[in-house]
Amino acid sequence: MLKKWRTRRAVQRVQPGNGRTLKRFRWWQPLSRALFYLPLKNDDGRQVVYAIDVNHVQRILSDDGKGKAHLYLDGRHHAESKLPAVFPVQGGTIEVAPTAFGLKRCHYVTAGGTEHQLIPDRNSGEGRRAHLDRExxxxxxxxxxxxxxxxxxxxxxxxxxxxxxxxxxxxxxxxxxxxxxxxxxxxxxxxxxxxxxxxxxxxxxxxxxxxxxxxxxxxx
Structure with missing residues (x-):
């Protein structure tokens, strides 16, 4: 019950995006930025790609110390929310939660309750760490x-x-x-x-x- 209430509160914090283009991950950003992707199929069968972008420097410098998560859809700014964030997407929600050093959660939760961690950008710190784990x-x-x-x-x-x-x-x-x-x-x-x-x-x-x-x- 408490988790559902928190989820509803988080969804209410979501604000519409401005349509700007998602900037590609730069080589100097592994410690200052997190970027994750989620490919999904729309109701019409067309594949779309969601992206979660979190700037850790902006988090530290924000007034509340929490910062924001930004949701992109097919490379365009779709929505934003203060952290921790819950974004409604096709077939479920994307949950994003921070820690002092990065993120502790960036997961897609289906309507049935199944969870999947989003795919980190290959050049990000999370992506490089995942690549090391595989190789x-x-x-x-x-x-x-x-x-x-x-x-x-x-x-x-x-x-x-x-x-x-x-x-x-x-x-x-x-x-x-x-x-x-x-x-x-x-x-x-x-x-x-x-x-x-x-x-x-x-x-x-x-x-x-x-x-x-x-x-x-x-x-x-």
Missing amino acids: HPVLSRWIAFISLILLVIPLLLLIPQLIEVVFKVPPVTQRFGTFTSPIRLPGWLNFTLALGAAAGGWERALRLRYNWLLDSMAKG
């Missing part, structure tokens, strides 16, 4: 494993420090006493771990992977 699956799995470790280690180091904070709350202290975290990290190591977590979060975003606990570590 070098072993290397791809190792990179995915390392990115996971870069997120797990800061999380494990943070847990004792969070426990120490909780034990400073007066009712907890009165009942259970105090707790001192055995972990004290130098500033340079904290900074290094933060950079590693950011790299891990960015790599996972390229694969549209997201876990609220792990990826919150990357955001800091």
Whole structure:
């Protein structure tokens, strides 16, 4: 019920497009732009191509920090919406949701509830990561494993420090006493771990992977 309500709210945010032409993906944009495609057949059997374009720089610079997703139909600007976005399209909807480092969702959801991830532009960061996965699956799995470790280690180091904070709350202290975290990290190591977590979060975003606990570590 809550998901349906959120979907309806997101659909209401959709605004009509202005018909401008979709700009092709440039070589310098892998970190600043996401571009995905969805080929579908119309009711008359004609194939059309939808495209989702998200500019991450505009997201960061926007007043609300959320930015917009833009929907193109056969290369023309068809609609736009604030993120997270839900666009009604032929046979279902396209759902787009951001993370701090990219997107965690860019999926076509049919009327029957089946989900399909859209196809990333070959030159985009997501497209290059998907190409690596197809051509070098072993290397791809190792990179995915390392990115996971870069997120797990800061999380494990943070847990004792969070426990120490909780034990400073007066009712907890009165009942259970105090707790001192055995972990004290130098500033340079904290900074290094933060950079590693950011790299891990960015790599996972390229694969549209997201876990609220792990990826919150990357955001800091």
